[in-house]
Amino acid sequence: MTATPPRIAATLIMRNEARCIRRCLDSVRPHVDAMVVLDTGSTDGSVAIARACGAQVHHLDWPDDFAAARNHVLTLADADWHLVIDCDEWIVSGGEALRDWCAGPPRLGALCIRSSFDLPQHGGNALPSTRSWIARLLPRGVRYTGRIHEQPVSGLPVERIDLLLDHDGYEDAQAADKRDRNTPMLLAELRNDPQNPYLLYQLGKEAETARDYGRAADWYEQASARTPDGAPWTHGLLIRRLHCLGQSGASEQGIAIAGEQMPHWQESPDFFFVLGNLAMDRALAEPAHALTEWLPLAATAWERCLEIGERPELDGSVEGRGSHLAQHNLDVIRQQLALLSG
Incomplete structure (x- = not known):
């Protein structure tokens, strides 16, 4: 049968x-x-x-x-x-x-x-x-x-x-109404469970979607302190935190955290892509060290992205960071290095 x-x-x-x-x-x-x-x-x-x-x-x-x-x-x-x-x-x-x-x-x-x-x-x-x-x-x-x-x-x-x-619900045309609904609900949940790292992570994502990068970085910091080892959102949380630190003018802190985390994410193109972005931020903040330190670091990071390639199995990965997005950034920085060297 x-x-x-x-x-x-x-x-x-x-x-x-x-x-x-x-x-x-x-x-x-x-x-x-x-x-x-x-x-x-x-x-x-x-x-x-x-x-x-x-x-x-x-x-x-x-x-x-x-x-x-x-x-x-x-x-x-x-x-x-x-x-x-x-x-x-x-x-x-x-x-x-x-x-x-x-x-x-x-x-x-x-x-x-x-x-x-x-x-x-x-x-x-x-x-x-x-x-x-x-x-x-x-x-x-x-x-x-x-x-x-x-x-x-x-x-x-x-x-x-x-x-x-x-x-496509995170695109700007659809996201505004969700933010108005989601953030109050998340805060209400957090009052009942203030140590919940997943709620803190989601509050960071809501702030990031609204481009309130400083607030997002604060939420991500709290989530990072409470997230257990092996949590499925660990990769996405770190990448988003580093990105928001750079976007909020805290690239120096982002570089320090990236240095601590680098041994754990040698096969993440997203990690090295955001590290390259942070190095570019430092080049703008410290032009005296741009040519000798920060621009070469950015180039090395984006080269590593291409060596790793796309890793869609990593939760929170962004499509293109192991391929065309990294290549575009690398082409731009090589042009800048050539101009500065010349």
Whole structure:
């Protein structure tokens, strides 16, 4: 007798997502057995679009708690496996691997989510993007905790699956409303759990997205002091902290921290890319030492990025830092060194 294949459902929380809900559902539909949407008060046509795409749409007044909303839609879906996806995300590749993966034993599936973001004076046609590995493929019975930046609670192992989602919710056009919502919720959570390093890290990310780099660096410093060894966000936290120190005029402190951390991140192009940026900041701050110390350090750091290459498996990595972004910076600095030497 042939075993019945496991039933897979995509679950979403939605409110006023007419901009992107069709893109999300169209990308998911070929790979799941059901799409279950929990609407929390849309007024923009999102519900009609979702239904036209073939989704089941249920309604709930917003509980001011993301875990509660996630858990409600998981209960409604009641599938063997749940693909948890946000409306501003969509499957880019790897969807065809879902069924084989879900035929395996119970575990949490960590997906790669590639988030594009705006940068001041960013050139080129494509926006830079960070890559994060997040547990979003959950077997029946796993539930969430946390009012915001909620996490699945389970003793099951976490295994990566080669499934890539793109996400555009951090771009400026979409991010402002989220910041107004997220930061107060995070601060409320922090009052209940003031030593939680993940909440501190997320507060830093919110401040960084708002380009309040000094405040972000402060949050990241607090998170760094409390983050346990081996935490999955360790790499992203360090890189973001160094970046924000440079952006807030504290490049000297950033260089000192990078020196302490360098032995641990010899295979991270992101680490050496940001180190190169910090060295450039020091060159501007100390022009007398630029040619003999800081510009050569920057060049060496970006050369190391190219030697390492792209490392998408590192949580919080930025696409291009092991390739074209480092090469661009290296070309610019070589021109500057040639001019100064001549």
